[in-house]
Amino acid sequence: MSSEPMNQAGSPAAPHPAARALVIVDVQNDFCEGGSLAVAGGSVVATAIAEDLLARRASYSVVVATQDWHIDPGSHFSETPDFVEAWPVHCVAGSDGAALHPNLAPAVHLVDAAFRKGRFAAAYSGFEGRLALAGAGDDDESGPLLGDWLRDQGITAVDVVGIAADHCVRATALDARKLGFNTTVITPLTASVNPANNAAVFAELRAAGVTVLSLG
Numbered sequence: 180m181s182s183e184p185m186n187q188a189g190s191p192a193a194p195h196p197a198a199r200a201l202v203i204v205d206v207q208n209d210f211c212e213g214g215s216l217a218v219a220g221g222s223v224v225a226t227a228i229a230e231d232l233l234a235r236r237a238s239y240s241v242v243v244a245t246q247d248w249h250i251d252p253g254s255h256f257s258e259t260p261d262f263v264e265a266w267p268v269h270c271v272a273g274s275d276g277a278a279l280h281p282n283l284a285p286a287v288h289l290v291d292a293a294f295r296k297g298r299f300a301a302a303y304s305g306f307e308g309r310l311a312l313a314g315a316g317d318d319d320e321s322g323p324l325l326g327d328w329l330r331d332q333g334i335t336a337v338d339v340v341g342i343a344a345d346h347c348v349r350a351t352a353l354d355a356r357k358l359g360f361n362t363t364v365i366t367p368l369t370a371s372v373n374p375a376n377n378a379a380v381f382a383e384l385r386a387a388g389v390t391v392l393s394l395g
């Protein structure tokens with residue numbers, strides 16, 4: 180089994196002055212329109228992230244994507260979901276639903292590495308994700324955790340975008356702060372399961388020291 184990352188683009192390169200990473204959270208087919216757990220606006224956000232990345236790739240030392248990647252996540256899946264802690268079946272490892280959304284495709288070559296989470300339990304934060312290793316099985320958990328990998332790249336700041344602002348983006352940003360990264364959520368590049376949650380979620384993030392950026 181190879182121990183090489185999927186892609187070497189983010190490996191020991193010259194330090195970037197900004198030492199900033201873009202973390203694209205869970206922009207996957209099942210979380211976009213037509214998916215099993217569709218978030219309204221998901222596909223539009225996928226397009227917007229791709230356009231932003233094409234325009235601003237040079238702002239980042241590294242760009243990573245996280246993927247919900249479920250094999251047997253227990254009570255995270257339910258036939259009677261409450262859409263809070265129990266959800267319809269989604270993002271089954273290796274399925275089309277778990278693949279990155281095609282609207283990201285124009286910029287996917289600018290993504291250095293994928294980190295997968297939730298194989299055997301719910302995992303909302305991208306920092307629970309481990310690097311997807313080339314040639315490894317869907318259940319492989321031998322890759323480094325996202326936070327360790329970012330530190331190894333010399334990253335000190337992260338921008339977080341993706342789906343969903345009120346769940347996995349929130350959890351990822353809170354973990355980024357806990358791990359000491361200077362953390363920004365770019366809200367126009369997020370979509371929410373329940374937009375009515377946004378004010379409370381963004382207030383919680385700000386209280387935790389996250390910069391909540393709205394461009395409009």
Ligand SMILES: [Zn+2]
Nearest residue numbers: 247255270297
């Ligand atoms: Zn999940």
